[in-house]
Amino acid sequence: xxxxxxxxxxxxxxxxxxxxxxxxxxxxxxxxxxxxxxxxxxxxxxxxxxxxxxxxxxxxxxxxxxxxxxxxxxxxxxxxxxxxxxxxxxxxxxxxxxxxxxxxxxxxxxxxxxxxxxxxxxxxxxxxxxxxxxxxxxxxxxxxxxxxxxxxxxxxxxxxxxxxxxxxxxxxxxxxxxxxxxxxxxxxxxxxxxxxxxxxxxxxxxxxxxxxxxxxxxxxxxxxxxxxxxxxxxxxxxxxxxxxxxxxxxxxxxxxx
Amino acid sequence: xxxxxxxxxxxxxxxxxxxxxxxxxxxxxxxxxxxxxxxxxxxxxxxxxxxxxxxxxxxxxxxxxxxxxxxxxxxxxxxxxxxxxxxxxxxxxxxxxxxxxxxxxxxxxxxxxxxxxxxxxxxxxxxxxxxxxxxxxxxxxxxxxxxxxxxxxxxxxxxxxxxxxxxxxxxxxxxxxxxxxxxxxxxxxxxxxxxxxxxxxxxxxxxxxxxxxxxxxxxxxxxxxxxxxx
Ligand SMILES: Nc1ncnc2c1ncn2[C@@H]1O[C@H](COP(=O)(O)OP(=O)(O)OP(=O)(O)O)[C@@H](O)[C@H]1O
Ligand SMILES: [Mg+2]
Numbered sequence: 284x285x286x287x288x289x290x291x292x293x294x295x296x297x298x299x300x301x302x303x304x305x306x307x308x309x310x311x312x313x314x315x316x317x318x319x320x321x322x323x324x325x326x327x328x329x330x331x332x333x334x335x336x337x338x339x340x341x342x343x344x345x346x347x348x349x350x351x352x353x354x355x356x357x358x359x360x361x362x363x364x365x366x367x368x369x370x371x372x373x374x375x376x377x378x379x380x381x382x383x384x385x386x387x388x389x390x391x392x393x394x395x396x397x398x399x400x401x402x403x404x405x406x407x408x409x410x411x412x413x414x415x416x417x418x419x420x421x422x423x424x425x426x427x428x429x430x431x432x433x434x435x436x437x438x439x440x441x442x443x444x445x446x447x448x449x450x451x452x453x454x455x456x457x458x459x460x461x462x463x464x465x466x467x468x469x470x471x472x473x474x475x476x477x478x479x480x481x482x483x484x485x486x487x488x489x490x491x492x493x494x495x496x497x498x499x500x501x502x503x504x505x506x507x508x509x510x511x512x513x514x515x516x517x518x519x520x521x522x523x524x525x526x527x528x529x530x531x532x533x534x535x536x537x538x539x540x
Numbered sequence: 541x542x543x544x545x546x547x548x549x550x551x552x553x554x555x556x557x558x559x560x561x562x563x564x565x566x567x568x569x570x571x572x573x574x575x576x577x578x579x580x581x582x583x584x585x586x587x588x589x590x591x592x593x594x595x596x597x598x599x600x601x602x603x604x605x606x607x608x609x610x611x612x613x614x615x616x617x618x619x620x621x622x623x624x625x626x627x628x629x630x631x632x633x634x635x636x637x638x639x640x641x642x643x644x645x646x647x648x649x650x651x652x653x654x655x656x657x658x659x660x661x662x663x664x665x666x667x668x669x670x671x672x673x674x675x676x677x678x679x680x681x682x683x684x685x686x687x688x689x690x691x692x693x694x695x696x697x698x699x700x701x702x703x704x705x706x707x708x709x710x711x712x713x714x715x716x717x718x719x720x721x722x723x724x725x726x727x728x729x730x731x732x733x734x735x736x737x738x739x740x741x742x743x744x745x746x747x748x749x750x751x752x753x754x755x756x757x758x759x760x761x762x763x764x765x766x767x768x769x770x
Contacts, residue, residue, distance in 0.1 A: 335672050366677065373674040384669035387766040388687045397683070398673035432766030443669075450673060 287346070288313040288454060288486050289334065294343035296329055296510075303329050304510040307343070313453075316480050316487040318497040318518075321507035322533060327490040330507075331456045334488070335378045336369045348375055348453070377452030381459040383439040385431040385446070391418070392427040395446045403450065410449075417445035421475050437468030441475050448479075455479070457489040461496075469493070476500065494537060498522055506530045544729050552735050559726050559736060566722035567743055573640050573718060574705040580644025581704070582697075585651030589659075592652060610649035615710050618642050623714045639711035647704050651697065658693035659685060691764035698755025702748050719743065 289311040296304040303326045311317050319327045332338040333345060336352070344361070345352040354361035355368045364372075385394050395414035399405040405413070418424045421441035423434075431439055440460055447455060460476065461469040473496050480487055480500040491497050497504055498518040505515040506527070514527045525531045548554040591603035610618070619642040623635070633641070662685050670680040712721035723740045727733035 335668075337668055337671060370674060370676070373671070376672070378672040380665060380669065380672075382665050384663075384665040386666065386669070386684060387768065388763065398675060401679055401683070402674045402676075430766045447672070 285310075286313045287311065288348050289488070290346040291330070292344045292346065294333070294345060295341045296326070296333065296338065297341045302510060304333075307511050309505070309512055311454075311486060311488060314484045314486055316489070316500055316502050318489045318491060318501040318504045319507055320491070320494070320497060320504060320533070320537075321513075325507050326510045327507060328458050331378065331458050331488065331490060334454070334456055335376055336373055339363070347372055374450070375453045376456065377447035377450055377454070378456040378458065379440070379443050379447055379460050381462050383431075383436070383443045383463070385439055385443055387431050389430075390427070391423070391429055391431065391434070391442050394431070394442060395449050398446075399449050413449055414445070417448055418442075420448075420478075421445050422471075435468060436464045437471045440464065440472045444472075444475055444479070452485070454486040454488065457487070457491070459490050459492065461491070461493060492537065494522065494534070506533065508533070544726070547726070547730060549730050549732065552732070555730065555732060555735050556739060560739070562726070563719060563722055563736065563739055563743065566717060566719035566740075567747070569636070569716065570705065570708045570718040571747075573636065573643065573708045573711060573716065574701070576640040577643030577647065577708075578701055578704050580641060581647035581651050581700075584644060584648035586655060588648055588652035589655040592656065593659075607649040607652055610646050615642065615646050615707055616713065618646055619710060619714060635711075635714045635716050639708075639714060639716045643704055643707060643711075646707075647700055650700055654693055654696045654700070655689075657696075658689040661692050662688045687763075688767050691759070691762050691767055692769060694759050694762060695755065698752065698759070701755065702751050705747060705751065706744070 287310045289309075291307045291309040294304055294307040294309075295302070307326075307330070309330070319330065321327055329338060333340055334347070334352070340353050344354060350372065351361060351364070352369075352372050353364050355364045356362045385391075386397070389397060392411065392414055395417060396405075396407065396410035399410040399413060400407060415424060415427065418427055421444060423438055423441055423445070426434060426438065426442075431442070434442065440463075444460075457476065461472050464472065473493070476487075476489070477496075477500050479485060487500075489497070489501070501518050503515060504518045504521045505512050506521065506525075506529075507513065508529050514521065514525060514530045521530070522534065525534055546558055548558045588603055588607055592600050592607060594600045594603070619639065622633070622638045622642050626633070626638075666684050666688065667680055670684045675683065708718050709720035711718055712724070715721075719740050723736035724733070726736040
């Protein structure tokens with residue numbers, strides 16, 4: 284049961300004097316769907332960004348699939364990782380951003396084929412076939428020739444999910460994937476993520492403010508506050524019977540609106 | 541080339557017609573200086589921009605100082621420096637080349653800022669998405685950042701192209717026979733400054749308008765589908 288694919292060990296992250304994460308211990312098992320909830324500024328995005336190698340750590344070790352993410356070298360003599368090490372580690376990870384971040388100068392198809400061709404060395408026909416399958420999966424096969432600005436936010440985010448999946452990651456990170464969307468477009472993106480969660484053995488780590496959605500798709504929900512996990516457990520427990528006062532306060536506040 | 545036997549000073553019109561060929565030769569020199577100067581500026585500007593953006597302050601600070609110096613001292617002084625001071629150290633360059641280098645140096649500082657602004661205007665999320673897709677640093681830059689920076693850079697570059705062309709007459713002080721220099725020599729010999737100077741102004745106007753139009757066409761031809769340019 285416990286087969287950790289992600290492990291934060293006493294991790295700290297500071298930006299100058301700002302302490303964002305402090306003494307964070309956090310584990311995700313292979314294939315597990317974990318949601319992180321918590322107040323604004325509590326460090327949720329930072330956790331995902333560290334995993335995606337967009338931010339380094341100030342202290343502690345992050346393990347991904349048994350290898351230190353931000354360090355290399357022998358145990359006991361770990362030194363900061365270089366680009367080559369990070370490049371190798373990134374093959375296991377993919378990320379979906381709040382603001383989609385599709386490449387505006389590329390067609391939808393190119394957005395999805397670019398990295399498989401450039402990084403994985405797929406032939407163009409193979410990459411195209413893979414992209415079309417993924418577009419089919421997110422219900423956008425008919426949009427392949429368009430450009431991102433011609434699509435709605437919901438469609439763009441579905442493309443972004445397809446783009447991340449095209450790299451065949453083992454771990455997929457979602458940072459508030461529906462927060463930038465008009466309310467009527469939230470459902471279509473959640474539907475795609477829900478399908479992924481149900482049908483794939485992908486490890487998923489999701490940050491969201493949509494509590495009902497978190498409850499539906501997660502095996503485990505973690506409440507983070509002030510840079511560390513304060514409470515975690517299966518969604519039924521955490522949402523219906525939170526033990527910590529801070530969790531109760533937070534849930535009351537977000538469920539009120 | 542400036543003998544003047546063929547000039548017909550009967551009246552302004554005949555003078556204008558007879559000096560047009562030699563003014564056009566001057567214009568040719570002006571255009572060559574513009575193109576060479578701008579080419580130097582484009583390459584050197586990119587180097588300067590890269591150095592200024594270097595993570596190490598040991599690199600970025602000197603680059604910034606050089607860039608600031610080039611922008612904040614007059615072109616004429618830089619030109620004199622290259623033309624009169626460098627030979628004292630044994631480096632003698634032809635006047636035309638010296639002039640083009642002086643123009644290129646000063647404008648490299650301007651263009652380095654254009655590059656920097658164009659690159660910084662590409663949203664951070666674009667690079668982050670490229671990292672998440674595991675593109676190498678070189679490909680992040682060449683395939684994601686540069687294509688989105690170019691449409692932002694080209695209009696500003698066009699302005700500097702026009703502006704460098706208008707600075708070429710400064711080279712006349714180091715004997716480069718560009719268009720204005722030719723015109724004043726004609727004036728000295730015929731005691732008619734009105735006609736040659738008016739013609740230089742007119743030719744400059746035409747060149748400036750053409751250059752501006754060229755940049756506009758280039759700008760329109762650039763692929764920039766969906767790139768938010770504000
Ligand atoms: N590059 C940075 N420089 C300085 N401070 C930063 C930087 N990135 C994040 N922070 C700070 O770190 C803290 C945590 O940021 P983070 O984005 O992880 O929060 P979050 O939990 O995702 O919040 P939200 O719900 O608003 O997205 C915030 O106070 C933020 O201002
Ligand atoms: Mg966040």
